[in-house]
Amino acid sequence: MDLTAFLIQVLNGVQYGFLLFLVASGLTLIFGIMGIINLAHGAFFMIGAYLAYSLTALVGNFFIAVVVGLFAMVAIGYLIERFAISFLYRRDHLYQVLLTYGLILVFNELQKIIWGTDFHSVPVPALLAGSVPLGSTQSYPIYRFFISLVCLAIAAGMYLVIARTRLGMMIRAGAWDREVVQTLGINIGRLFAIVFSLGAALAAFAGMIGAPVSSVYPGMGDQVLIISFVVVVIGGIGSVKGAFIGAMLIGLGDTFGKVLVPNLASFVVYALMAAVLLWRPQGLFGRGT
Amino acid sequence: MTAKIYEPMSRRTLLGTAAATAGLATAASIVPFGVAIGAQAKVRIGILLPYSGTYAMLGNAITDGLKLRLAEAGGKLGGRDVEFVIVDSQMSVPKAPQNTQKLIAKEKVDFLVGPVHSGIAAAMAKIVGRAGNPIMIVPNAGSNAVTGPLCASNIFRTSFSNWQPAYPGGKVMADDGHKTAVTIAWKYGAGIQMMAAGKSSFEKAGGKVVKDIQVPFPSVEFQANLSEIAALKPDAVFAFFSGGGAVKFVKDYAAAGLKEKIPLYGPGFLTEGVSMAQGAAAEGIKTTLHYADNLDNAANKAFRAGYKKMYGKEANVFSVQGYDTGSLLLIAMDAVKGDSGAKKAMIAAMEKAKIASPRGDISFSAAHNVVQDIYLRKVVKGHQNLMGVVAKQLADPARGCRLA
Secondary structure, eight states, rough: HHHHHHHHHHHHHHHHHHHHHHHHHHHHHHHIIIOOOTTOOOOOOHHHHHHHHHHHHHSSOHHHHHHHHHHHHHHHHHHHHHGGGGGGTHHHHHHHHEEEEHHHHHHHHHHHHHHHHOOOOOOOOOGGOEEEEEETTTTEEHHHHHHHHHHHHHHHHHHHHHHHHHHHHHHHHHHOOOHHHHHOOOOHHHHHHHHHHHHHHHHHHHHHGGGGSSOOOOTHHHHHHHHHHHHHHHHHOOHHHHHHHHHHHEEEHHHHHHHHHHHGGGHHHOOOHHHHHHOTOOOOOOOOO | OOEESSOOOOOHHHHHHHHHHHHHHHHHHHHHHHHHHHHOOOOOOOOOOOOSSSSSSEEEHHHHHHHHHHHHHHTTTTEEEEEEEEEEEOOOOTTTTHHHIIIIIIIIOOOOOSSHHHHHHHHHHHHHHHHTOSSEEEEEEEEEOGGTTEEEEEEEEOOOOOOOHHHHHHHHHHHHOOEEEEEESSSSHHHHHHHHHHHHHHHTTEEEEEEEEEEEEEEOOOOOHEEEEEEEOOSSSEOOOHHHHHHHHHHHHHHOOOOTTTTTEEGGGGGTHHHHHHHGTTTEEEEEEEOOOOOOOOHHHHHEEEEEEEEHOOOOOHHHHHHHHHHHHHHHHTTTOTTOOOOHHHHHHHHTTOOEETTEEEEEOSSSSSSEEEEEEETTTTTEEOOOOOOOOEEEOOEEETOO
């Protein structure tokens, strides 16, 4: 592999990492702070992509569609937390797994009823439709750079909110010790509702922003869910910084795995996870038990 | 026609089934007592197809095609009413043996229709072939083995073997003047077998495959592989993906600027049923398959019009395969006048079947695989337009089949 080819592959890996971070960050927030194993995360991702498809067709503008879709998803997330998840905080993890698995089935059925089983796609917004040449034969779509930028902005925004704001302080405290936070007079129920809605919205946002370079189809969230869990586990449960590093590792690992050891490509990310866990069982930035 | 449907079931189908059952109950209650005794039992058709996940569209299209054909024939097989027992395969190979057993032993179906996935097909064929019962018709899965080493007298295939649409594709590439090619496909039965077939005819015609890229199934992250192709600079690329993966691959290929520089070829699944979603990225791509939208024959015109009228959408190759499965069922049951116990006579009739299909005339080989024309098609405004016949009445080599 010459230097140009190598750099292009690094770009591919980083770019994939950004997309993974966007999905995994919502999962790690919910997982780390609320202790909820949200199997429906992939379903939120899928609903996001379908919302982008329908709303873009409806309002004619991708960006407006994303904003509308985000609000819709925050509302859906809030309702799910209030009317389903909130009853299970005191229960065993198994109940949460059952409930969120049930949510997958519900969302898949809803998707079939509303949108059917055909394949759809969302056009790349005209503003970002071009591409820049890279190497002698390949060119890189501008929209992919745009995705990376948006993901960077989200990562920075999340860092600022969590490190610098009162809400962020409560979130960090809630992740650390739920009971103490409650005794300090913080309404933990409301905090959890906010975190869950945000997590759902992040997953849906990833689905929406990724829709123009992907295709929109039934069950598209299943794969995303598994790889997101890998990212979260590598990074350390509950750590947004960990999710970012984990996503980059997986993005690069997957890309170079496909190129360098194609026969083992499907194992590379899991081998990476196993290696990290052997070295640090709590994940890269997990705080251990 | 009635249907019994296993989970996961959509609310609409549930309501539809309930309504149909209620209607039947009322009808039955006004039939005088003595008459009911003479009434024949319904023919039970077990269906094992995906209705959820990536390939849900295929399962629905096949079922729709099958139901259209039976509806055209008055909803009866050999004079008997038809009952469907529908199971969602969920594309799960591990669940396939259990689902197959359930349909055979518990539901005691007269016919088994399925599946879409080659891995599931192998699992089903092992069980059904060994049991010798019921008659199974494969309406999609192309696994060469099903009409090869696993072939059996009670297993027929109306769709294709993976070898069939792919083999002529390699020659098309060579005939267009390409000397080198990269093959890229999902790493599972269908992908591996189609790439091998395309490669063999391309190299026989003087070409050279410089790299065989296998992508983990069902990953849709192609960027790394596209950069690899760009670095290798072959004359052409031969690809197999289907469904959601096909949409994304063709779009990514165009977005990476490769479409104008390195023409894309492949078995028709690359664009079949998904070219509308692929949009401009699919325009002009040449593929080989056993069907084209605008085939000029009476059966195709009637079929496409009927399909559009009944379902409000365009037919594709998968609906054709379901439709022909219906035709084959009709031939079998008409030959024995509804006596579904006469397996030998039905199989004999199916072996001799000549069907004027929407895809042209088809018949069946000694290995019970469909014998059919393979067409060269080109995507024009989202339609799979006919460019010519690349292989006339092509039969699968059926390697390892003891019937052949």
